[in-house]
Amino acid sequence: MEDAEVDHTKPIPAFYCCYLLRSTKQRTSLYIGSTPHPARRLAQHNGDSKGGARKTAKDDKRPWEMVLLVEGFTSRVAALQFEWAWQNPKMSSQHPANRHQLELGAGDEAQGTSGTHPNADTGKAKHRGRGSRRSLKAHLEDLHLFLRSTYFSKWPLKVRFFNADVYQLWTSWCDRVDSLLPDHVRIILDGDCPNDRLPCQDDLRVQRVDHIKVDYSHIHDYVEKSHFLLDDPTDLRCNVCRATIVPSEDLVVVCPKANCYCISHLLCLSSRFLDCAREPDQLVPIDGNCPRCDQVIQWSTMMQELSLRSRGCNEVQTILRKAKKGRGRRPGAIHETSAADTGSNAVEAPSSRAAGVESSTVGVSDNFDMDCRDDASLDENWTESLDIDIEPDILDRPRAHNAGTTRVEIVIDDSDCDEVEELG
């Protein structure tokens, strides 16, 4: 239990995504990676800052562009798993084809030690042809497939397209595929994509990768509201079970809607959502209607706020402090951290307040800071160190895929992270 808590000390990251990188010079060159900070990562790939993957270091392929983002990962582990699966669709246990085989061998595996599972995957993948699908279309197909898989389909993911041609390819494929993506997976057309669905795109369009908000700024108001809401000494009651809520004791969720003051127990609300969704077998709801305001609220958003509130005390405090001090204040401390430098251009917050928040987060919060530093500390030999670090962790994964990718344009090598959890 205590060990598990180690992992739980981190709040849900403000932003984590997997991205599909494409060379603007050689359009067949593709790269799949993951990062909590796409703009900074893109800069690395393009050589604007240190730390880009070796596969993307060739000048004849630079600059790269992020044509596609899959965002909404609730943890770094989740992002890495998705990234790996996307990179190695043939070895991922989430791939239906593999899943099929997996079930066959599941009997042994189920009782076996935990470590053997990935091995089984790799062993399976070995004899399967590799490298047959390298095209953009293939990757889109894989993405579509993974978004439908049992594992990833339950995640609150969103797909953001930056390029119209990619999106077109995507739609064409979606039309051809029999099955549909789960409803909750939102497709965000961004960049130069035709903005045909404008009405429902509320705040999601950012136009450029640089504008993606990679901090908690988007839930700042939410955090502030919940803080004050729960700070109220008066009687707090769960809107579901009507029982008294002790904020210091219970895990309480607050409706993210600005004008809604619904609070409820975590378990109560989740069970209610699941009941409403008629999915009693599931444990984690995707979304649901707030029992009070009856608006559809995303579970992931609430969890982000809850985790931030319950675990990121420092961040919350800074957020609150900033909020109190007023929005007019200049975000002078934004770039305290070296890490922030790399992504400076990306973090230009639309509003000064958001910027302030971001700066504060960067400066104070350990966890978020760590993420930044992870990326920032990458230097020339980043790739080497990455190899060293990752290999042991990924031992279970077929190492061959590196070799296989070398000859192909698509570079599926590194991720933003040096630490990779296994488990595809």
Added chain:
Amino acid sequence: MATTAEVWVLSSSPEHNPVRTPAPPAYDPEKLFGLSPIDTSITPIQSPSELFELPTHSRYFEVGKQADEPRRKEVNKTPNPSTNDESVVLAIDGEAVADKPKRRGRPKKALAKAPEELEPIVASKKKTASKKSTTGVPKKRTETTTKRTTPANRTISGRVSKAGSSQPKEAKVQDNCPSTPRASSAPKETKEALDWERDGLQLEQAMTRRLDWTPTQHKAKSIIGLDDKPGSNDSGSGFGNLLSEYGFNRTATPASDYVTSEDGGPTKRRRIELVDPGIYPAVKQSAVDVNGKDNTGYGSQQSTLAAQKKPKKRVNKFTTLTARVTAKYMSESAETSDNVDEEIEAAEESLTTKSRSTKPKKKGQRSLKSREPEFVVLSPEEAAKTLEDQELIFGTCSQLEREDSPTTIRELQAAICQSELSMVSEDNSRPYQKLGKGTSSAVSRFTGSGNLWSVASRDVDGSLMQVEVVDLVDSPDRSGSVAICEQPSKDKADTAIECNDSRGSSIQRDAPEPEAALAVSEESTPLPTQNTQTANKTAENVASQVSASRTRMPNYRGFTDARLSKQVAKYGFKPIRGRKKMIELLQKCWESQHGTSSEPNDETIQQNSSADSVTEPASSQSKPSNKTTSKSTARKTNANTKGKPQSRTATKPTAEDATVVDTSKKSTSLPSSTSLGATTRPIAGQTPRKTPTYSFADVEEIEDSEDEAILSPSRLQGQLFQHTSAIPKPSLSTSHVPSTPTRLTSKNISTQTTATSTAAETPLPLPNLSNQITAAIRAQSQSTTAASTHKRSTPTWHEKILMYDPIPLEDFTTWLNTEGLSLINEDREVGAGSVRRWCESKGICCCYRPRKKEN
């Protein structure tokens, strides 16, 4: 001379030796040394057919080698090629000289031979350098002319040193004609035979030859043709001893008998041996060669050699089943070989034929090669005869051996008993548990004593089979009444089991409600009346043994130091100094092994001992006392013939016993106690049912239901009753116990039973494990919320999942197995793999804990 001397050196060099000489000598060492032991142990190795075959190969090789030799010689000679004739003369002289230093008696012979040989040699020289063509002719001449003399040469050639010496002449003379050396070699062999008699086997040389293994083989092959007869003549004198020493006493002795009766036998053996051509072909052939040569000249040697051969062959034949079985199919080849043999024999009879035989080595043998492989000694009729004469015993080798030597059986049994000591001890503890309702004993049994043996002794169904195993061990011994006393360990085990059984049975009949003390007392009191004198003795012995071995724990202090050290060694520890330490160690070991508390042990021991005393005499009695000796004997025979009563289902013997017992009961006027004792065995299976406890032994014995059927009908009914009631429980206990160790450990028997019973109900419609996991998670959150002890800092798994925390599979699995599943009364365990699948099916982000300890 100088030139000759040089040549001599070269020829004498080890290379030559293997080529020419080795054949006879190689045969000797192997026969003498390796063959006898090897043959006995390995058995079918020496096949006459092999002998024949190999020679063919050898011939090839020889030819080639011969060719090589002349070349070498030529090289050496090249300096003085012109003086061939001179060289010949010189060579003769040189040979004599050379021989003298090396071998004492030879020089004369060599000299005598030398002049004779000269002629052919010269002729050969004249003829040509080509060996093959010339070789045949010169040989004949030499042999025909100087048969008697040649033998001397042969002997020389046969030995390494001599070969060298003899060769030098040949080399000098022969450069062109390799055949001459051969001719000389044949006489040499005869000489060799003489030499052996004189000098003994000359094992050192043999060893050296051995090093040159492959070459020796070839030579042996060349000689082969003559061998067949000598083999038949042989009567193994020295071999018999070797065999007997080797431990195959029975087989060896009967084999010798057979030999006398069946002279044709050897051929047959050869057939059989054909099956295993690869093993010792060269040796045999070489031996054959010597014999064959000897035949003409020296009958005495032949006889001795033949004697050696025969025993070997027979032993080989009969030892392995495969050989016997395959022998039938070898008959055809044997016939062909017979023909060949006849031819060879005829040739041997006449000297001229001899020359042939000798020739074949060099030249003619090539032609023979094709035939030789087919050589078979016996005619099919004879083979069939021999087969009929033989008693065929079918069974595994182990069975055969077992019957053969009682000692091995005993050892085997002892080993088994030792290995199963732990089992026995468990059994011992068992009765106590049942009777006295030992608190933690049952638990300890699973946890503490669950060793490999207990697992290994399990049936497919998970039931123990130890009882039968014990019978198996005993059966031979019991047939011999004395055996009991001799084999303490075995008896121990037996008695232990039996006592349990008997007790259980007694309990069943006498005291429906198991009260140990009462049952025991009842049993023990009748003892004296029952026991015959022998029975008493045995009982006492058993009791003492039991007390000693079983009660190790309490009695360690009473042990002598030697005994203590022995015990320590038993546990695999190095000898320890200090009596106290040893005692402590032993006690600890004992405790760890049996896991039961010390107090109950004493009781159990006593009980056991008493029970043993009862049972033992009973068992011993049953056999002797039984009127139906025929039955008893029959049983014995069964045991013997079968070798081992199959461990698992000792059905037949036991069944017979049961019948016997019944008869004995009625017929013998012995009190009820005897019946008890007599019935102990068959009843063995019953005890478990009686007490529907958790021990595996119970389960095991239930299987024996066959035995019960034989029992008296009245008993049967009762047992059946018990069966029905008891059966479900044991099975449950076995299945569930391993998975739910934690629970069982902490609770006493009553709780155990309840737990098992509850578990018993669940299994049929086992809920899906994944659902169970979900339920467990929900249960945890509910319980915690209800307790309101949990805080935000320690979220439940459900909450973690809701908050998208990556779930570390290891921790989660551990929690499920230790706490989670028990919350919902799920006794099964889940593996990380299944947990992972569950997580993935729920879309719960899960991961194996990163190996790197990074945050």
